[in-house]
């Protein structure tokens with residue numbers, strides 16, 4: 342284990358930071374005292390560390406692998422780099438549509454990987470610099486909660502007046518489905534050194550459709566298998582139907598409402614059997630059936646923290662039930678998103694510093710499905726709004742991107758759907774189409790600030806941008822449509 346205190350050279354060991362006397366004869370481990378000890382240096386953990394340090398708290402951040410966690414090294418960033426490479430491939434392939442003569446010769450996966458790793462590497466370096474400059478005590482090693490307020494890292498005891506559990510998540514599989522060889526999870530998919538000729542993606546949620554999109558753009562034959570009735574089933578039904586139409590058009594095959602039964606692999610590929618008796622064959626199978634919590638064997642339950650199916654339930658203020666022990670990020674049941682983790686981390690640091698921050702409410706967290714096309718949403722779907730308020734209290738409006746100049750220029754279909762409480766604020770913003778993820782910034786302001794359509798209609802949206810579609814949708818919902826046919 343290397344203990345790095347800010348200001349030291351990376352990797353140096355700083356034993357002088359120990360405040361407890363070392364008593365080797367009696368094997369009493371070293372102990373440090375902090376205002377906050379954070380177990381896990383992913384999005385949730387490092388955000389808590391940075392904000393805590395900013396607020397003048399003494400902070401120890403324990404990480405067994407790489408600072409930045411899943412999002413930076415195996416999640417958000419590398420996959421978005423892949424999607425950008427995929428977009429470049431699509432642009433080359435479709436260049437003639439725009440009068441440009443270019444040919445797509447192929448995908449050089451090692452070169453894509455080099456580009457992707459360059460992006461991750463620069464961000465990683467920046468993050469390491471931030472943690473160092475904020476005077477966070479960074480402790481490398483596997484940590485365990487050995488007492489409610491003590492994290493032990495390879496024999497060293499770190500005592501926190503407050504402890505933040507931020508150990509994140511891992512890619513899950515199904516019972517009897519072993520990952521290995523030609524059966525990949527998202528980590529294995531990122532490590533592939535070539536574009537497979539064909540892939541079956543098990544799971545049509547955000548991670549599954551994201552990889553399906555990349556591989557299709559790179560030229561693979563892709564089939565998604567999803568047990569739920571539709572792809573990206575957590576999204577508004579109209580949005581997910583439009584998304585399915587776009588995938589069909591792109592030649593991405595999918596089977597929904599079907600359950601996986603088994604998979605066998607040989608030297609040439611994988612055969613997947615479905616409960617319906619159907620068989621599918623491809624070069625690889627990617628398992629994208631969700632992410633499980635990392636909590637086993639970490640001493641949580643022994644320290645009195647309740648654990649449910651591996652997750653750590655908390656109250657709205659992210660308290661675990663054990664005084665001074667909080668949990669943040671993917672181990673807290675709910676949305677598994679990096680920016681939710683950041684928000685949790687900031688919240689807990691501010692709570693500990695006594696700032697009485699606003700809690701993080703999952704439904705108000707913006708969500709983006711990154712793919713071609715993209716889905717963006719925040720707030721309630723139409724079905725959720727109807728369930729909550731009753732059908733007579735909900736109105737909706739769909740603005741078709743066909744009327745939006747920039748979307749026409751990009752050649753994308755799609756729409757923005759607004760869900761409104763009748764005579765009240767906009768309570769859901771949903772969008773599907775190329776680059777629609779970029780619109781969710783305004784969407785979340787609208788929903789979180791409980792804006793009325795009339796409020797947004799009064800704001801000016803630049804022409805020609807895709808963002809203009811957001812303005813147009815609100816103009817129409819406020820009863821004064823401009824470029825809208827209905």
Ligand SMILES: Cc1cc2nc3c(=O)[nH]c(=O)nc-3n(C[C@H](O)[C@H](O)[C@H](O)COP(=O)(O)OP(=O)(O)OC[C@H]3O[C@@H](n4cnc5c(N)ncnc54)[C@H](O)[C@@H]3O)c2cc1C
Nearest residue numbers: 381383384385405410411412416484509670671677678679
């Ligand atoms: C393929 C993929 C794509 C994704 N894309 C997006 C996206 O585009 N946008 C988005 O918002 N989210 C995305 N996510 C989800 C996002 O990565 C997670 O929501 C986020 O990383 C959760 O942060 P966290 O801090 O809770 O956990 P993690 O990032 O998993 O971090 C937990 C950290 O704790 C460390 N740790 C665990 N146990 C111990 C221990 N005992 N001792 C010391 N350290 C320990 C781990 O090494 C890890 O670094 C994606 C995920 C995947 C897999």
